[in-house]
Amino acid sequence: MLALDIRNLNKKYPNFQIKDVSFQLEQGYIMGFIGVNGAGKTTTIKSILNMVQADSGEISILGKNIAEHETELKQDIGCAFGDIDFYTRSRLKTLTGITKKFYKNWSDETYYSYLNRFKLDENKKIAELSTGMKVKYSLTLALSHGARLLILDEPTSGLDPVSRDDLLDIFQELIMGGEISILFSTHITSDLERCADYITFIEQGQIVASSEKNEFKESYRLLSGSESQLNEVKGKLISCKINSFGFTGLIHARDIDPAWSLNTAIPTLDDIMIYFAKKEGVYV
Amino acid sequence: MNVTISSTSDKPIYQQLHEQISAQILGGELESGYCLPPIRQAALELHVSVITVKKAWEELERNGLIHTVTGKGCFVAEFSPDEMLRIRNEMVLKQMEGDIQYYKSFGLTLDEVIALLGKIY
Numbered sequence: 001m002l003a004l005d006i007r008n009l010n011k012k013y014p015n016f017q018i019k020d021v022s023f024q025l026e027q028g029y030i031m032g033f034i035g036v037n038g039a040g041k042t043t044t045i046k047s048i049l050n051m052v053q054a055d056s057g058e059i060s061i062l063g064k065n066i067a068e069h070e071t072e073l074k075q076d077i078g079c080a081f082g083d084i085d086f087y088t089r090s091r092l093k094t095l096t097g098i099t100k101k102f103y104k105n106w107s108d109e110t111y112y113s114y115l116n117r118f119k120l121d122e123n124k125k126i127a128e129l130s131t132g133m134k135v136k137y138s139l140t141l142a143l144s145h146g147a148r149l150l151i152l153d154e155p156t157s158g159l160d161p162v163s164r165d166d167l168l169d170i171f172q173e174l175i176m177g178g179e180i181s182i183l184f185s186t187h188i189t190s191d192l193e194r195c196a197d198y199i200t201f202i203e204q205g206q207i208v209a210s211s212e213k214n215e216f217k218e219s220y221r222l223l224s225g226s227e228s229q230l231n232e233v234k235g236k237l238i239s240c241k242i243n244s245f246g247f248t249g250l251i252h253a254r255d256i257d258p259a260w261s262l263n264t265a266i267p268t269l270d271d272i273m274i275y276f277a278k279k280e281g282v283y284v
Numbered sequence: 285m286n287v288t289i290s291s292t293s294d295k296p297i298y299q300q301l302h303e304q305i306s307a308q309i310l311g312g313e314l315e316s317g318y319c320l321p322p323i324r325q326a327a328l329e330l331h332v333s334v335i336t337v338k339k340a341w342e343e344l345e346r347n348g349l350i351h352t353v354t355g356k357g358c359f360v361a362e363f364s365p366d367e368m369l370r371i372r373n374e375m376v377l378k379q380m381e382g383d384i385q386y387y388k389s390f391g392l393t394l395d396e397v398i399a400l401l402g403k404i405y
Binding site: 028029030168169172173175176177178190193194195196197198212213214218265266 | 291294296298324325327328331332333334335336339
């Protein structure tokens, strides 16, 4: 079953739009949602949750259309948007007390186990928490009501390496049973290299690719050679960097001509994001 | 079963997994009938994605090294010494093909390569 099925999502703002966004996440897997700042990650995520009204498109979660079953489906979704910056004068206890009333399947046991794991003190006020602690608290809330789909916007940002590692462990523990699915956006691509099964890459409001992680990386190559060889391949490169040693550029694996005597390597997720961002620079 | 994964290596992780486990099976360390850990548990413990483990296990199955019993798990297959030799040679040859490109790029002849290999083997 598909945990998340997004088809032809469109949303237009005066200076920005997401255009024909479509991707699917199979139940029981982790998908990383990547793209530079302003690429449309948060807009997409907010549209999924109906927090911004999309102009058109269809979204199904766990097999049900969200437009028709919104209240019901939201019981099954856990979401977190980085840290919490509302009701900062309230104690965690108070905020939890309010949040839990909305969820039928709220589990105090789960909640306290995460509080313990994250070393959070229930009697503290939101304002007294560090950024990382706020992120952990918002994740605790997202994880405590038996959600089957977690939609997390940059959950690892603001966390130290130890907490990030622990959070990724939690993600992998959660999907162990094959029941829970996770979609999370991030800039920290090493997190994805470790635990993501699928990658969806958005750029300027459009999905560039959405596929299994290795397939995604292997559909591109880093090509390097001398400056004189550049002319031969330039038209096919997504973008390139030139220095005194020659050039390095990103190319679609399918565009590679076996006759070229150039070095090729599989790019990292960072490489792909960087070279795609450079492409835009060319047109400006 | 003993596996070390390097995230900085050029080799995809599923391939590292596949190679190390194959070597242990073909080297006799993992005996036939040995039960591999379930995919999702292995992913959690090795800190890699579920699909990565899945791919490695599938590759092992394709090479005839393990077989899946639905509902029970993946087990190291039984094979004759001949078969073992054939699979081992296949894998070694595949690795050599890549290495040979490197030696050729220096313009070495086969005899020169063998002589050099002899020095360090």
